[in-house]
Amino acid sequence: MNLPDGLPLVADGLHLWSPGHPGTWGFANCLLVTSGGDAALVDTPYDRPMTEALIAAARPLLAGATVGTIVNTHVNGDHTFGNGLFPGADIIATKASAEHLCREPSPAQMHFLTHGTPADEPLGWYAREHFGRYRYEGVDAVPPNITFSGRHDLRVGEIDVELIEVGPAHSAGDLIVHLPAQRVVCAGDVLFADDHPVHWDGPLARVAAACETVLALEPEVIVPGHGPLMSPEDVRQYAAYLRELAELIRVRHAAGVPAYEAAADILTTGFHDHLGLPERIVILTAVEYRHLDGGNGEPDLVALAGQAARWAYERRGPGAGTVPPSG
Numbered sequence: 001m002n003l004p005d006g007l008p009l010v011a012d013g014l015h016l017w018s019p020g021h022p023g024t025w026g027f028a029n030c031l032l033v034t035s036g037g038d039a040a041l042v043d044t045p046y047d048r049p050m051t052e053a054l055i056a057a058a059r060p061l062l063a064g065a066t067v068g069t070i071v072n073t074h075v076n077g078d079h080t081f082g083n084g085l086f087p088g089a090d091i092i093a094t095k096a097s098a099e100h101l102c103r104e105p106s107p108a109q110m111h112f113l114t115h116g117t118p119a120d121e122p123l124g125w126y127a128r129e130h131f132g133r134y135r136y137e138g139v140d141a142v143p144p145n146i147t148f149s150g151r152h153d154l155r156v157g158e159i160d161v162e163l164i165e166v167g168p169a170h171s172a173g174d175l176i177v178h179l180p181a182q183r184v185v186c187a188g189d190v191l192f193a194d195d196h197p198v199h200w201d202g203p204l205a206r207v208a209a210a211c212e213t214v215l216a217l218e219p220e221v222i223v224p225g226h227g228p229l230m231s232p233e234d235v236r237q238y239a240a241y242l243r244e245l246a247e248l249i250r251v252r253h254a255a256g257v258p259a260y261e262a263a264a265d266i267l268t269t270g271f272h273d274h275l276g277l278p279e280r281i282v283i284l285t286a287v288e289y290r291h292l293d294g295g296n297g298e299p300d301l302v303a304l305a306g307q308a309a310r311w312a313y314e315r316r317g318p319g320a321g322t323v324p325p326s327g
């Protein structure tokens with residue numbers, strides 16, 4: 001796996017670990033905050049080798065300091081599975097995130113998904129293609145020990161850090177991290193750059209509202225959950241994408257089109273086809289339909305991924321073209 005060997009400077013005291021490239025799942029951005037011998041890390045990588053690579057790359061910046069605080073923007077594994085490699089650190093997340101941890105596939109379940117499922121069926125094939133590169137053995141999923149609702153402020157050395165709850169949006173308990181003196185917002189998976197986003201909770205209007213909360217803080221630089229740094233204009237365009245997609249879905253729902261067919265139809269129109277991972281539209285549509293149908297029930301992450309896998313498998317899988325389309 002080709003990982004960065006350094007953390008470029010984003011702003012005074014802020015350095016970014018950004019292993020991602022377009023068309024991938026699981027390579028989340030992590031932001032290191034260092035000041036006055038103190039350090040915090042916003043989100044941790046998906047597996048042990050990647051977290052160890054981050055720690056090695058960050059060592060010159062830490063200059064002997066230890067990471068005393070981990071902030072989890074939400075509790076998807078690609079932002080939290082490295083938590084256990086920072087012994088003694090406080091781990092902060094929203095109360096809603098902690099309460100919905102049970103929804104998250106565990107490291108053992110991810111290992112099974114990528115090794116124990118049939119490789120010639122859509123989900124097993126897709127899991128191997130997109131998650132087979134990660135090493136889930138030896139991951140100890142450490143939950144948050146400090147939780148809050150609404151707003152939580154902390155200081156890292158001389159740096160003020162404001163945690164602002166914006167979920168449910170991408171997940172049940174999203175938070176964004178505002179660094180007012182640096183004019184930086186770290187938005188977690190409210191924002192994706194370069195790829196179609198995935199949002200498990202929704203509806204899309206709530207994700208767009210979270211984008212407005214980011215913009216209202218008047219940042220100069222925004223760190224998305226995945227992909228390169230964004231400008232305020234990038235965030236405005238992303239919010240417009242979300243509203244455009246919500247309308248395309250609403251029209252098809254009103255016409256009685258089943259969710260999977262609605263997503264497939266939106267994809268045939270070439271909707272933002274410069275972005276990677278188009279199959280995520282299948283997930284976004286299923287989640288939006290759940291809200292349009294009354295919004296009850298919890299999102300089943302593996303089942304949703306299975307629907308996206310089906311769409312991708314029909315086009316790119318070993319049996320491409322042989323799976324009959326159905327609802």
Ligand SMILES: [Zn+2]
Pocket residue numbers: 026028076078079189225226
């Ligand atoms: Zn993520």
